[in-house]
Every structure is written in structure tokens, then in C-alpha cells.
Amino acid sequence: GAGVSQSPSNKVTEKGKDVELRCDPISGHTALYWYRQSLGQGLEFLIYFQGNSAPDKSGLPSDRFSAERTGGSVSTLTIQRTQQEDSAVYLCASSPQQSTDTQYFGPGTRLTVL
Amino acid sequence: DAKTTQPTSMDCAEGRAANLPCNHSTISGNEYVYWYRQIHSQGPQYIIHGLKNNETNEMASLIITEDRKSSTLILPHATLRDTAVYYCIVRVPFTGNTGKLIFGQGTTLQVKP
Numbered sequence: 001g002a003g004v005s006q007s008p009s010n011k012v013t014e015k016g017k018d019v020e021l022r023c024d025p026i027s028g029h030t031a032l033y034w035y036r037q038s039l040g041q042g043l044e045f046l047i048y049f050q051g052n053s054a055p056d057k058s059g060l061p062s063d064r065f066s067a068e069r070t071g072g073s074v075s076t077l078t079i080q081r082t083q084q085e086d087s088a089v090y091l092c093a094s095s096p097q098q099s100t101d102t103q104y105f106g107p108g109t110r111l112t113v114l
Numbered sequence: 115d116a117k118t119t120q121p122t123s124m125d126c127a128e129g130r131a132a133n134l135p136c137n138h139s140t141i142s143g144n145e146y147v148y149w150y151r152q153i154h155s156q157g158p159q160y161i162i163h164g165l166k167n168n169e170t171n172e173m174a175s176l177i178i179t180e181d182r183k184s185s186t187l188i189l190p191h192a193t194l195r196d197t198a199v200y201y202c203i204v205r206v207p208f209t210g211n212t213g214k215l216i217f218g219q220g221t222t223l224q225v226k227p
Binding site for chain 1: 152156157158159160163201212213214215216217218219220
């Protein structure tokens with residue numbers, strides 16, 4: 001079946017611009033997560049959705065970062081006024097329900113801020 | 115979540131078993147051990163998890179010591195495609211308001227021909 005998909009696969013933007021990254025989770029998965037991975041670094045948790053609500057936003061690095069999820073499905077991560085330190089691979093994962101913990105990851109969006 | 119310690123890198127000959135260790139000496143009684151791997155330029159992939167009994171699936175085996183302070187992931191017949199960063203994660207499976215995974219630096223496994 002179809003896995004987690006993310007778009008775009010690559011995004012190059014200029015410093016100060018806003019960007020939107022999209023995640024399509026596996027159909028029926030209620031939990032959705034965003035992580036990011038900077039060059040040579042480990043994966044860093046950003047935000048967790050259960051349905052359309054986000055009970056854990058503790059990983060968002062600043063108020064320039066926001067995310068929403070609609071219809072319990074697609075999620076969008078928005079970064080406003082991008083900075084060079086925002087350059088990273090942004091990964092989305094979904095799981096059938098919170099307690100199963102097997103998270104299925106998408107291929108990621110590589111964001112480059114010039 | 116309990117902290118884990120893994121070697122930075124390991125090599126393994128193709129066709130041989132790869133044994134990846136993980137120390138988690140501060141693990142709590144209700145915390146599970148999870149293993150994920152990340153092949154270059156891909157998202158992480160779930161491998162296996164367990165609480166205290168040894169586990170086996172089509173990908174790997176997980177051996178957890180009796181005191182649960184360490185574990186070993188075993189890839190029985192490593193192939194070149196198993197070259198990846200392997201992450202050992204210890205956490206409670208249901209934490210109420212979050213399901214986040216906390217990744218460390220992992221072990222870079224290089225399978226050589």
C-alpha cells in the first residue's frame with residue numbers, strides 16, 4: 001500500500017521567505033509527527049498530532065514554525081521568515097494509533113535556505 | 115525517556131551476523147527498547163522492539179539482558195543493503211500526550227563485501 005508521502009522533495013528558498021511543507025500520512029493513521037534532521041545531526045522531534053489536535057508542540061524551535069492538520073489526514077508545516085539555520089531535511093511520520101509506536105516515515109523534504 | 119549509549123560505528127562482512135549493542139542502564143520497568151535504522155537519504159525505518167523477552171521478526175532479532183540494562187540487535191546475515199545508521203531508543207510506549215521518538219546519534223553500520 002501507499003506509504004507516507006511528502007512534498008516537495010526538495011525546496012530551495014531565500015532567507016526571509018515563507019515555506020510550506022506537506023505531509024500525506026498513511027490512510028487511517030491517526031498519529032502524525034514532524035521531525036527534522038540537520039546536516040550531520042540526529043533526528044529532532046518538532047510536533048505531534050493526534051487527529052487534528054497537537055498535544056505536543058514542544059519541539060518547535062521558534063514561533064516562526066507552525067503546523068496544522070486538517071481532516072485528520074494531511075499536515076502542513078509552515079516556516080515563516082526562513083533563516084539559514086532552518087536548512088535541514090524535514091521528515092514526517094505517521095502511526096495507526098499512539099500506543100503502537102511503530103512510526104512509518106516519509107522520504108523527507110530537503111530544505112535549503114540561501 | 116532513558117538515555118542510550120551506542121558505539122559510533124561498526125563494520126561487518128557481508129553474509130556474517132551483525133551484532134549491534136546498546137546500553138540503557140537507567141531503563142525503567144515500563145520502558146521498551148526500540149530499534150530503527152536510516153539508510154542514506156531515506157527516512158528512518160522501524161526494525162523491532164521489545165520489553166524483556168527476546169524478539170525476532172523477518173528483519174532482525176533483539177536480545178535483551180535479564181537486568182534489561184543492555185540489548186543487542188542482531189542482523190543474522192548482513193547484506194550491503196543493511197549499511198545504515200541504527201538507532202536504539204528506549205521509551206514508554208504510551209505517554210498520554212505524546213508519541214515522540216528521541217533519537218541519539220546511533221551506530222553507523224558499514225557492511226563490506
